[in-house]
Amino acid sequence: MKIALFGGTFDPVHEGHLAVARAAVKRFALDRVYFVPADLPPHKQGVEMADYCHRFAMLALATIAEDRFVPSLLEAGNASARKPNYSIHTVRRLKSALQESDKLYFLIGIDAFMDIAKWKHPVELLSECNFIVVSRPGYSLTNVIEALPEAVRPSDELLKSLSPWHASRMVPLPSKTIYLLDKVEEEISSTQVRQAARKSVKQLSRFVPRLVAEYIKKEHLYGSGMPSSESENEDEKRPKVLSFRRERPSD
Numbered sequence: 001m002k003i004a005l006f007g008g009t010f011d012p013v014h015e016g017h018l019a020v021a022r023a024a025v026k027r028f029a030l031d032r033v034y035f036v037p038a039d040l041p042p043h044k045q046g047v048e049m050a051d052y053c054h055r056f057a058m059l060a061l062a063t064i065a066e067d068r069f070v071p072s073l074l075e076a077g078n079a080s081a082r083k084p085n086y087s088i089h090t091v092r093r094l095k096s097a098l099q100e101s102d103k104l105y106f107l108i109g110i111d112a113f114m115d116i117a118k119w120k121h122p123v124e125l126l127s128e129c130n131f132i133v134v135s136r137p138g139y140s141l142t143n144v145i146e147a148l149p150e151a152v153r154p155s156d157e158l159l160k161s162l163s164p165w166h167a168s169r170m171v172p173l174p175s176k177t178i179y180l181l182d183k184v185e186e187e188i189s190s191t192q193v194r195q196a197a198r199k200s201v202k203q204l205s206r207f208v209p210r211l212v213a214e215y216i217k218k219e220h221l222y223g224s225g226m227p228s229s230e231s232e233n234e235d236e237k238r239p240k241v242l243s244f245r246r247e248r249p250s251d
């Protein structure tokens with residue numbers, strides 16, 4: 001099977017994420033895309049975000065009608081253990097559950113890939129599986145090479161010899177390959193969705209699947225449907241287990 005691991009904060013999942021996954025399925029004939037929300041994203045520590053359970057629930061709703069899309073709990077449980085989710089560990093954990101014949105791709109947007117050299121063990125990660133780097137408005141895929149850690153960056157001579165690498169849409173690494181997927185032009189981000197939720201719940205349906213919009217509204221996520229402080233207090237009174245919230249460890 002051809003499998004992609006698509007990680008992120010997914011706070012919340014939006015139509016851009018789904019478009020990325022659909023484009024990758026089409027271009028690489030993927031059998032399955034695992035959407036893996038990070039419980040504790042290393043680059044967003046200290047940043048307020050919706051509870052992992054909510055982010056996972058929204059992913060389950062967003063992917064319900066697509067056979068090949070699977071929400072995954074691979075990175076669950078790290079926040080309570082205060083251990084950030086590092087992709088190198090997630091990839092190795094997933095690989096240990098795959099068959100020898102399975103082919104794994106790491107699906108990622110170019111904006112996130114630009115930081116890859118700062119991730120934990122980037123060279124090892126880039127040798128674990130092939131990557132699919134997807135375009136995103138405001139970022140250029142030609143920056144992929146600059147973003148690579150020096151140890152795996154292909155030399156100018158090698159790139160020149162590859163009848164131009166950008167035409168073949170792939171970058172060779174010592175043991176794996178980075179494929180570029182440049183047809184995705186989705187002008188949308190979770191940041192925008194959170195802002196829209198604060199302003200008007202109606203706007204949400206432009207950015208997220210209907211069920212996700214309804215979930216955001218129902219759970220009053222991102223300040224949606226909470227005009228007065230009174231209703232906030234009401235929400236606080238709900239038993240935590242019923243409001244689908246977990247206690248965060250205090251510092």
Ligand code: ATP
Nearest residue numbers: 008009010016108109112135136186188189190191
């Ligand atoms: P935020 O605004 O909170 O950062 P986001 O929209 O960037 O949210 P993430 O959960 O941070 O979403 O991203 C998860 C993955 O999806 C990353 O690899 C990111 O690059 C990719 N991605 C998200 N939105 C798009 C998009 N519109 N086009 C291409 N890739 C995207």
Ligand code: MG
Nearest residue numbers: 009111112189
């Ligand atoms: Mg992001």
